[in-house]
Amino acid sequence: MPSSTINPTRMELTRLKGRLKTAQRGHKLLKDKRDELMKQFMDVVRENRALRKRVEEELMRAHSSFTVASALMSPEILEQSLLYPKQSVELDMTFQNVMSVDVPQYRFHTKSQDPGEVYPYGFAQTSGELDDAVDALSRVFQDMLKLAEIEKTSQLLAEEIEKTRRRVNALEYVKIPQMQENIKYITMKLDENERANTIRLMKVKDMLLKEAIEERREETLRATMESE
């Protein structure tokens, strides 16, 4: 059904044809974008799953050591020993452009490079399990950072894919068919007008011809009567 508001004029037809061309071009480009995004997204999401599994496992191990440590030590001492961290982390964030989506990339640097520096306490009053827990956490931290990067990337990509998919579908199933329908409607209407015009001209010509014949006949009739 063509929308009732369109004018069946030649100008409208040219305009619509131009729009249809743009829409088809846009549709093709968006489709390519969607496919490429999807490809990248699948890679990211696979890595995300694997990394998340690993991080969760390692964190559980760290937690269990920590639980044992907190059972062996009094809460005050535990809190005291972790109160002032020796280590500090600074995070740099840059952006990478994946198919017009900005995704973050993190780079962190610690204040001291020595891995032994993570223990902010003396060993005399703390239990060995606390050392284990801190050690496990410091090892999993690298993966946690990577997880943050990948998970954010996958979320942002998912959003963009959803948007692009909607656009592609709207163009493919609504916009383009509608425009084609309208173009067809205008062409038909214009053709119809053209035919009506031709018929009208033929009719007029017929009438003129008939009149001329009538006139000629009367003239000849008058001429024969005069000659008699």
Add this chain to the structure above:
Amino acid sequence: MYRIAVIGDSDSVLGFKSLGLDVCPVSNAEQARQAIYRMAKENYAILYLTEQLASQLQPEIARYKDALTPAIILIPGKEGSLGIGMANVKNAVERAVGADIL
């Protein structure tokens, strides 16, 4: 320069202090919500949040899901993993593809 924070119950997050991360021990979801809002305004790039709290803070997490910062990343708390983190990965796939194809 961006910062990293860990939000959760104190037993789950205390250990992260030794790594030099900002630790924000909270005892209930309301405090965690306040902390998320505050940190989102400051220059925190990553917030690690325990799944136990995340289960009560879905709207807040959804709100920052499409924002560039902060990235809210779920980690299992000391009670263990609830599978919310994994479910979120699955949700992302469903959102993008329309079906879970993995």
